[in-house]
Amino acid sequence: xxxxxxxxxxxxxxxxxxxxxLSGAYLYLSPSLPSVESLRTVKLQMPLxxxxxxxxxxxxxxxxxxxxxxxxxxxQDFINALLAAEDDNFANHNGVDLTSLVRAGxxxxxxxxxxxxxxxxxxxxxxxFFLTSERSFSRKINEILLALxxxxxxxxxxxxxxxxxxxxxxxxxxxxxxxxxxxxxKSIRDTSLSQMAMIAGLPKAPSRFNPLANAPRxxxxxxxxxxxxxxxxxxxxxxxxxxxAEPIDASYHGPQPELEAHYIAEMVRAEMVGRYGSDAYTEGxxxxxTVPSTxxxxxNLAVREGLASYDSRHGYxxxxxxxxxxxxxxxxxxxxxxxxxxxxxxxxxxxxxxSGILVLLRxxxxxxxxxxxxxxxxxxxxxxxxxxxxxQPGDVAQTGDLVRVKRETDGSLSFTQVPAAQAAxxxxxxxxxxxxxxxxxxxxxxxxxxxxxxxxxxxxxxFKPFIYSAALDKGFxxxxxxxxxxxxxxxxxxxxxxxxxxxxNTFLGPIRLREALYKSRNLVSIRVLQTIGIDYALDYVSKFxxxxxxxxxxxxxxxxxANLTPMEIARGWSVxxxxxxxxxxxxxxxxxxxxxxxxxxxxxxxxxxAETFAKEQLKDELNGTTDSPPVLAERIIDGRTTYILTSMxxxxxxxxxxxxxxxxxxxxxxGKTGTTNESKDSWFSGFNADYVTTVWAGxxxxxxxxxxxxxxxxxxxxxxxxxxxxxxxxxxxxxPEPEGIMTLRIEPLTGRAAxxxxxxxxxxxxxSEDSLPAASELDPALGIPGGPLPADQxxxxxxx
Numbered sequence: 001x002x003x004x005x006x007x008x009x010x011x012x013x014x015x016x017x018x019x020x021x022l023s024g025a026y027l028y029l030s031p032s033l034p035s036v037e038s039l040r041t042v043k044l045q046m047p048l049x050x051x052x053x054x055x056x057x058x059x060x061x062x063x064x065x066x067x068x069x070x071x072x073x074x075x076q077d078f079i080n081a082l083l084a085a086e087d088d089n090f091a092n093h094n095g096v097d098l099t100s101l102v103r104a105g106x107x108x109x110x111x112x113x114x115x116x117x118x119x120x121x122x123x124x125x126x127x128x129f130f131l132t133s134e135r136s137f138s139r140k141i142n143e144i145l146l147a148l149x150x151x152x153x154x155x156x157x158x159x160x161x162x163x164x165x166x167x168x169x170x171x172x173x174x175x176x177x178x179x180x181x182x183x184x185x186k187s188i189r190d191t192s193l194s195q196m197a198m199i200a201g202l203p204k205a206p207s208r209f210n211p212l213a214n215a216p217r218x219x220x221x222x223x224x225x226x227x228x229x230x231x232x233x234x235x236x237x238x239x240x241x242x243x244x245a246e247p248i249d250a251s252y253h254g255p256q257p258e259l260e261a262h263y264i265a266e267m268v269r270a271e272m273v274g275r276y277g278s279d280a281y282t283e284g285x286x287x288x289x290t291v292p293s294t295x296x297x298x299x300n301l302a303v304r305e306g307l308a309s310y311d312s313r314h315g316y317x318x319x320x321x322x323x324x325x326x327x328x329x330x331x332x333x334x335x336x337x338x339x340x341x342x343x344x345x346x347x348x349x350x351x352x353x354x355s356g357i358l359v360l361l362r363x364x365x366x367x368x369x370x371x372x373x374x375x376x377x378x379x380x381x382x383x384x385x386x387x388x389x390x391x392q393p394g395d396v397a398q399t400g401d402l403v404r405v406k407r408e409t410d411g412s413l414s415f416t417q418v419p420a421a422q423a424a425x426x427x428x429x430x431x432x433x434x435x436x437x438x439x440x441x442x443x444x445x446x447x448x449x450x451x452x453x454x455x456x457x458x459x460x461x462x463f464k465p466f467i468y469s470a471a472l473d474k475g476f477x478x479x480x481x482x483x484x485x486x487x488x489x490x491x492x493x494x495x496x497x498x499x500x501x502x503x504x505n506t507f508l509g510p511i512r513l514r515e516a517l518y519k520s521r522n523l524v525s526i527r528v529l530q531t532i533g534i535d536y537a538l539d540y541v542s543k544f545x546x547x548x549x550x551x552x553x554x555x556x557x558x559x560x561x562a563n564l565t566p567m568e569i570a571r572g573w574s575v576x577x578x579x580x581x582x583x584x585x586x587x588x589x590x591x592x593x594x595x596x597x598x599x600x601x602x603x604x605x606x607x608x609x610a611e612t613f614a615k616e617q618l619k620d621e622l623n624g625t626t627d628s629p630p631v632l633a634e635r636i637i638d639g640r641t642t643y644i645l646t647s648m649x650x651x652x653x654x655x656x657x658x659x660x661x662x663x664x665x666x667x668x669x670x671g672k673t674g675t676t677n678e679s680k681d682s683w684f685s686g687f688n689a690d691y692v693t694t695v696w697a698g699x700x701x702x703x704x705x706x707x708x709x710x711x712x713x714x715x716x717x718x719x720x721x722x723x724x725x726x727x728x729x730x731x732x733x734x735x736p737e738p739e740g741i742m743t744l745r746i747e748p749l750t751g752r753a754a755x756x757x758x759x760x761x762x763x764x765x766x767x768s769e770d771s772l773p774a775a776s777e778l779d780p781a782l783g784i785p786g787g788p789l790p791a792d793q794x795x796x797x798x799x800x
Contacts, residue, residue, distance in 0.1 A: 081226075285593065462673065511524060680699070693722060
């Protein structure tokens with residue numbers, strides 16, 4: 001009896017001690033425990049997604065790839081697989097499984113350290129959301145207490161939903177939906193039982209059981225889970241055998257952009273980080289841009305084909321590497337170091353034949369490249385010289401050469417090379433400044449330098465329309481005669497006189513302003529700028545959005561010596577195409593939260609067309625997200641000025657330096673070429689009322705494009721390719737003639753109103769208040785109202 005009493009009281013004491021210890025631990029730790037209620041509103045980290053205006057995925061940014069899924073959308077087979085792998089008693093326990101804890105404790109006693117944690121799914125939720133991965137008794141007790149609390153406040157379904165969306169499953173995949181996308185390229189709802197079991201096996205050790213890194217071990221884990229499901233009665237023997245017979249067919253499926261627009265994606269990323277800081281990468285923002293996928297694809301193709309065409313005219317620069325005498329495996333290792341650039345695949349020549357060459361691709365396949373696609377490859381000697389035409393494939397390539405090939409639409413390969421020159425394209429909607437297409441270079445993979453917004457280059461003669469516009473608002477007319485003749489500037493302190501010239505060193509004498517623009521006469525531009533005055537011109541041009549500090553305060557301004565980006569030029573040209581209104585280019589149309597709530601909706605300053613600004617229409621467009629009134633764009637120049645200037649710029653295409661664009665067979669196009677000293681920069685800017693587009697082409701480190709390369713040979717073909725595609729099927733569209741315009745018959749030689757019967761007279765546009773000067777009012781030397789011509793220190797430049 002004494003022994004029994006002793007054992008009884010010992011048990012009571014032990015129980016009370018244990019109870020007091022647990023109570024003490026609870027009282028000590030409970031104040032520091034987080035609120036379980038926060039789990040109901042938890043926001044899991046989600047990447048930033050960027051979309052085109054027609055909802056094509058452009059890019060994802062963020063370390064975690066996650067796509068939360070509701071419990072109702074989780075397949076029952078997956079739930080069964082997960083519980084079989086992680087917690088088969090989940091439906092019965094209250095957050096803590098005593099059997100598992102006892103097993104973990106016995107392992108601790110046997111080995112001296114914690115081997116398995118005995119954690120239930122609820123305990124893992126507690127750890128994943130509130131605690132660290134530290135292995136300690138205090139953390140384990142906190143985990144147990146939190147698990148008990150979670151079970152009291154959340155349902156089993158809510159706990160499972162939190163778990164499957166939080167867990168890390170390898171390869172940047174967080175949550176089961178992201179894992180299904182990463183490993184199988186489809187939703188968890190569309191995976192097979194075998195695939196579900198593989199994913200269910202990953203939480204225990206995402207690296208060790210990763211099917212991409214260790215397929216055999218992944219298969220062992222999958223088969224064990226399928227066996228557990230069978231023992232627990234969750235599947236029958238037939239399904240077990242079918243699932244086990246399936247091979248491990250996982251492969252990496254990264255985020256697959258539906259639209260190639262890397263430069264646009266990077267612009268959005270930078271703007272979002274500016275708005276939201278590091279939260280931009282984790283809060284699941286969804287950004288819709290102003291860029292339609294069709295126009296962006298057209299822009300990509302135009303830039304790449306235009307650069308390839310220019311590049312092929314200047315010959316083949318040779319292979320990127322030479323690796324003769326190597327084994328196929330060694331060649332494949334070398335190819336693995338090189339990636340595709342702008343759709344041009346790396347390949348190693350394995351055999352040279354009369355009909356062409358055989359090349360090895362990165363996927364291990366060998367494919368023929370026909371001789372016909374290689375005949376262009378004359379050796380590059382320098383920008384202006386080429387070697388002899390190749391007579392056979394062996395004159396172009398040798399075994400072991402690492403070359404580039406392009407895959408054609410029929411699957412065949414053609415011989416090519418990565419262009420050395422670069423280009424940029426910007427296309428804006430002239431009604432509101434929305435960016436409709438933007439390309440910052442041949443390939444973002446080659447260089448992430450965005451030349452469209454970062455490269456400041458001299459625009460050459462594509463800047464002249466701003467000077468002519470200033471002149472039209474200063475009293476000049478398209479019929480004003482200006483003398484195209486030599487001029488010399490000399491000022492005290494100058495080592496040499498400045499003798500500006502036209503591109504071909506010819507002079508046409510007195511010439512109408514309209515003709516001077518479409519023939520791009522430099523000396524006329526200088527005389528016009530002299531007459532209107534530098535300060536007036538700078539004030540006038542600055543209204544287009546140019547930074548005055550970027551504009552030279554000398555007569556070279558007339559020749560386009562300011563350093564400006566393609567975006568700045570396009571923004572300025574938008575004023576000509578919209579009737580005189582200043583716009584601010586914008587890229588982000590809408591920002592939504594992870595739940596689809598509209599956080600931001602663009603409300604850009606817009607050209608005031610009456611139907612655009614009906615308030616009820618605007619509210620419908622914004623889906624009721626704002627009651628902000630429409631913002632009217634600021635008029636900065638007379639609409640009659642832009643109408644007359646547009647007519648003059650149409651002549652650039654009809655009979656001037658942009659005549660190539662006549663091939664587009666449209667009468668609503670206006671534009672201007674630009675070529676700087678030694679053809680280092682090639683430009684074309686042009687528009688109709690639908691789009692205003694600027695193209696620049698040149699080398700990143702300025703050097704000549706070639707003796708016979710101009711804005712009309714390099715930039716204009718790119719512009720034509722894009723605008724032809726963008727305007728396909730669209731009716732011709734120019735702004736209507738504004739009030740206050742009159743048309744008069746003009747005498748070509750004097751620029752005065754022509755009497756009846758005057759031969760070769762033509763019709764010209766004027767503002768209603770314009771008065772045509774009599775012959776006696778014209779300076780016979782200059783052909784413009786007279787006045788002293790001050791010397792200037794402008795740097796010499798020869799523009800086209």
